[in-house]
């Protein structure tokens with residue numbers, strides 16, 4: 821399941837809703853109340869599916885694993 825995100829200038833990206841489908845020009849997503857909405861793909865920075873550095877769940881330095889877990893190993 822992918823989440824449709826919208827870039828925000830004032831803080832972390834907003835989670836618009838769950839991805840339903842997408843066409844060449846539009847991304848359709850389901851709102852929390854069950855309604856379906858869509859956004860234009862042309863605004864790349866505004867709407868995206870993969871976590872960007874501004875998203876709350878963006879993985880930072882995932883290649884190094886979890887540094888806090890290493891401390892527990894002898």
Ligand SMILES: [Zn+2]
Pocket residue numbers: 825826827833868870871872873874875
């Ligand atoms: Zn983002």
